[in-house]
Amino acid sequence: MTSLDSANGPAATSGAAPAPAPTRERPDIGELVVGVLGGTGDQGRGLAYRLAKAGQQVVIGSRSAERAELAAAELGLGVRGADNARTARESDIVIIAVPWDGHGELLKNLATELAGKIVVDCVNPLGFDKQGAYALTPEEGSAAQQAAALLPDSRVTAAFHHLSAVLLQDPSIDSIDTDVLVLGDERAATDLVQALAERIPGMRGIYAGRLRNAHQVESLVANLISVNRRYKAHAGLRITDVRDA
Amino acid sequence: MTSLDSANGPAATSGAAPAPAPTRERPDIGELVVGVLGGTGDQGRGLAYRLAKAGQQVVIGSRSAERAELAAAELGLGVRGADNARTARESDIVIIAVPWDGHGELLKNLATELAGKIVVDCVNPLGFDKQGAYALTPEEGSAAQQAAALLPDSRVTAAFHHLSAVLLQDPSIDSIDTDVLVLGDERAATDLVQALAERIPGMRGIYAGRLRNAHQVESLVANLISVNRRYKAHAGLRITDVRDA
Numbered sequence: 001m002t003s004l005d006s007a008n009g010p011a012a013t014s015g016a017a018p019a020p021a022p023t024r025e026r027p028d029i030g031e032l033v034v035g036v037l038g039g040t041g042d043q044g045r046g047l048a049y050r051l052a053k054a055g056q057q058v059v060i061g062s063r064s065a066e067r068a069e070l071a072a073a074e075l076g077l078g079v080r081g082a083d084n085a086r087t088a089r090e091s092d093i094v095i096i097a098v099p100w101d102g103h104g105e106l107l108k109n110l111a112t113e114l115a116g117k118i119v120v121d122c123v124n125p126l127g128f129d130k131q132g133a134y135a136l137t138p139e140e141g142s143a144a145q146q147a148a149a150l151l152p153d154s155r156v157t158a159a160f161h162h163l164s165a166v167l168l169q170d171p172s173i174d175s176i177d178t179d180v181l182v183l184g185d186e187r188a189a190t191d192l193v194q195a196l197a198e199r200i201p202g203m204r205g206i207y208a209g210r211l212r213n214a215h216q217v218e219s220l221v222a223n224l225i226s227v228n229r230r231y232k233a234h235a236g237l238r239i240t241d242v243r244d245a
Numbered sequence: 246m247t248s249l250d251s252a253n254g255p256a257a258t259s260g261a262a263p264a265p266a267p268t269r270e271r272p273d274i275g276e277l278v279v280g281v282l283g284g285t286g287d288q289g290r291g292l293a294y295r296l297a298k299a300g301q302q303v304v305i306g307s308r309s310a311e312r313a314e315l316a317a318a319e320l321g322l323g324v325r326g327a328d329n330a331r332t333a334r335e336s337d338i339v340i341i342a343v344p345w346d347g348h349g350e351l352l353k354n355l356a357t358e359l360a361g362k363i364v365v366d367c368v369n370p371l372g373f374d375k376q377g378a379y380a381l382t383p384e385e386g387s388a389a390q391q392a393a394a395l396l397p398d399s400r401v402t403a404a405f406h407h408l409s410a411v412l413l414q415d416p417s418i419d420s421i422d423t424d425v426l427v428l429g430d431e432r433a434a435t436d437l438v439q440a441l442a443e444r445i446p447g448m449r450g451i452y453a454g455r456l457r458n459a460h461q462v463e464s465l466v467a468n469l470i471s472v473n474r475r476y477k478a479h480a481g482l483r484i485t486d487v488r489d490a
Contacts, residue, residue, distance in 0.1 A: 004409050004469050004479070134457055137382075164486075177485040181468065209471035212379055216464035223426065223462060224484075226454035231487045238483040239469075240422040241409075242476045 026195035027188075030055070034196070035091030037061040037084050037106065038098035040071045043122070046168025047095060047160060050176075052077035054199035061087030088113035093120060093196060095160065096147065100125040100136070103143055107150040115153035118189050120196070121214075122160035124221040132226060135219035144183065144214035157184035157193045158214045159205070162224055164234035175202035178236025182207055183214050206239050271440035272433075275300070279441065280336030282306040282329050282351065283343035285316045288367070291413025292340060292405060295421075297322035299444035306332030333358035338365060338441060340405065341392065345370040345381070348388055352395040360398035363434050365441070366459075367405035369466040377471060380464035389428065389459035402429035402438045403459045404450070407469055409479035420447035423481025427452055428459050451484050 034051055038044040039060030052058040052075060060075070061084040062068035068081030088094050088110050094117050098106055103123050107114070123143040125136040140146040144158035159182040167176050180197035182205050184190040194205025208217065220237075227235040279296055283289040284305030297303040297320060305320070306329040307313035313326030333339050333355050339362050343351055348368050352359070368388040370381040385391040389403035404427040412421050425442035427450050429435040439450025453462065465482075472480040 004407070004466060004473055131455060131457075135461055183468075206472060207475045208468040210376060212376075213464070213467045213471065216380055216461035217468060219458070219461035220465060222458045223428075223453040226458065227451060227484055227487060230452045233484075233486040233488075235487055236485040238485055239472055239478075240481040240483055241478040242472060242480055243478070 026198065027192050029093075029192055029195045029199070031057075032092040032192075033057045033059060033090060035059045035061055035087040035094040037087060037094060037096050037110075039081075039087070040067050041097060041099070042165035042169065043163065044095070044097035045071060045075065046163065046165045047097060047122075048072075048079055049075055049077070050168055050200045051196070052079045054201075056196075056199055059087045059091055085110060085113050088117065091117065093118045093192065095120045095122060097122055097160075099123075100143060104146055104150065107147055111151055111153070114151050117154050118192055119147060119151060119154045119156045120160065120193055121147045121156060121158045124161055124218045126219070126222055132229070133222040135215075135222055137215065141212065142215035142218055144211050144218070148185075148211055155184075155186055155189040156211065157182060157186075157189050158211060158217065159183065159193050159197060161218055161221060162235075162237050164236065167234050167236075176200060176236070177202050177238070179204045179206045179239050179242075181217050181237070181239075183209050183211055183217060185210050204239075204242075206242060208239075271443065272437050274338075274437055274440045274444070276302075277337040277437075278302045278304060278335060280304045280306055280332040280339040282332060282339060282341050282355075284326075284332075285312050286342060286344070287410035287414065288405075288408065289340070289342035290316060290320065291408065291410045292342060292367075293317075293324055294320050294322070295413055295445045296441070297324045299446075301441075301444055304332045304336055330355060330358050333362065336362065338363045338437065340365045340367060342367055342405075344368075345388060349391055349395065352392055356396055356398070359396050362399050363437055364392060364396060364399045364401045365405065365438055366392045366401065366403045369406055369463045371464070371467055377474065378467040380460075380467055382460065386457065387460035387463055389456045389463070393430075393456055400429075400431055400434040401456065402427060402431075402434050403456060403462065404428065404438050404442060406463055406466060407480075407482050409481065412479050412481075421445060421481065422447050422483070424449045424451045424484050424487075426462050426482070426484075428454050428456055428462060430455050449484075449487075451487060453484075 065083040072079040072081035148156040197205035310328040317326030393401040442450035
């Protein structure tokens with residue numbers, strides 16, 4: 001046990017009120033194009049759907065341009081599809097939503113296309129056995145740190161780790177009851193990604209530290225999987241006592 | 246990104262309602278004695294205060310019986326103080342709230358006294374530098390796994406990692422707005438610890454996986470420290486979409 005309060009401001013009072021709507025000024029991201037690499041997977045497609053529904057320009061990327069175009073057509077909402085390289089080139093913000101297995105190789109091959117872009121890594125390195133999920137530890141410390149190592153000219157952040165693909169893809173659900181933890185070493189980049197998360201109704205983007213602290217955020221999905229099994233839930237996270245998010 | 250939903254039941258609808266009061270039957274823990282090793286530190290004292298206030302019999306443990314008795318007298322509420330060994334012997338549930346530095350040695354020396362007891366490890370192995378907090382990785386994987394390795398005859402769980410000592414110790418705050426993630430490999434033990442967490446108004450005890458997934462829960466405190474710095478908060482966690490906790 002460690003004091004969480006060492007670097008705190010004055011004590012805030014606690015309350016049981018639901019998370020308030022964010023009030024802080026956010027950067028204007030309305031005109032930015034968001035690419036989703038791995039956008040034909042459940043999570044990528046779910047995020048693409050939510051962001052497009054919120055009015056964001058979205059491109060879905062896949063190894064196969066054809067599959068990406070097909071998935072985009074199914075989503076509608078002006079979503080386009082392209083191969084991963086073209087998606088990266090044509091986007092301002094690029095969400096990495098591929099399986100951990102192919103993460104390193106994909107990013108290595110796209111370093112040129114991703115130069116200068118804001119990269120949002122949401123990959124969770126996990127293993128599975130009969131007892132469920134468990135954390136894998138990448139050599140670099142985390143998927144996000146691997147991305148930062150492979151993409152020295154990109155602005156790498158980490159976010160969107162804990163979202164339920166079922167909820168994201170369910171058109172009958174308007175608002176998703178979760179906060180999005182956003183990590184990164186550059187304030188302007190994390191501010192943009194927080195603003196992006198808040199395009200989706202119900203979500204707040206909460207700054208939650210530097211990339212060196214991404215591993216536990218990525219791995220926490222193993223715990224949420226246990227929660228989901230035990231409670232038949234689609235668990236998300238709220239951070240309490242944060243008002244000016 | 247990984248599907249959280251692989252092992253799920255039917256899709257639940259999402260809502261913005263605050264966490265409901267727990268409804269599930271809990272084991273009766275009213276008569277159990279709770280010891281807090283490291284109970285003279287801020288977190289230990291805060292937990293002792295909250296549990297005693299809720300009517301639990303509490304013993305504070307410290308290396309020095311005198312210091313423990315002094316801290317207990319300050320708390321009132323029937324709290325007793327004793328040295329760590331006696332505290333362990335006289336308790337049914339023993340919360341480990343010592344600094345990570347002394348964790349292994351303390352437990353090694355108390356293995357006999359802790360045999361047969363429910364041990365609740367709430368230690369967060371963290372390092373600190375000018376950029377803030379970062380996760381340390383114990384050889385055993387986590388503090389909780391180290392405890393399990395050193396205490397083969399105890400029933401080791403992990404919980405209470407994310408509580409603000411400031412909020413715990415503030416008598417003007419009646420209810421603390423957070424869930425408590427409870428980990429362990431034995432259902433009966435985690436059930437008891439969930440019930441213990443729920444003695445404190447505002448808290449729910451949520452089962453969140455096996456001990457092998459404790460590291461990320463312990464380390465997440467580094468992220469909450471970043472949250473607290475950025476937002477001048479005493480951040481806690483809520484798990485959304487869990488109703489029958």
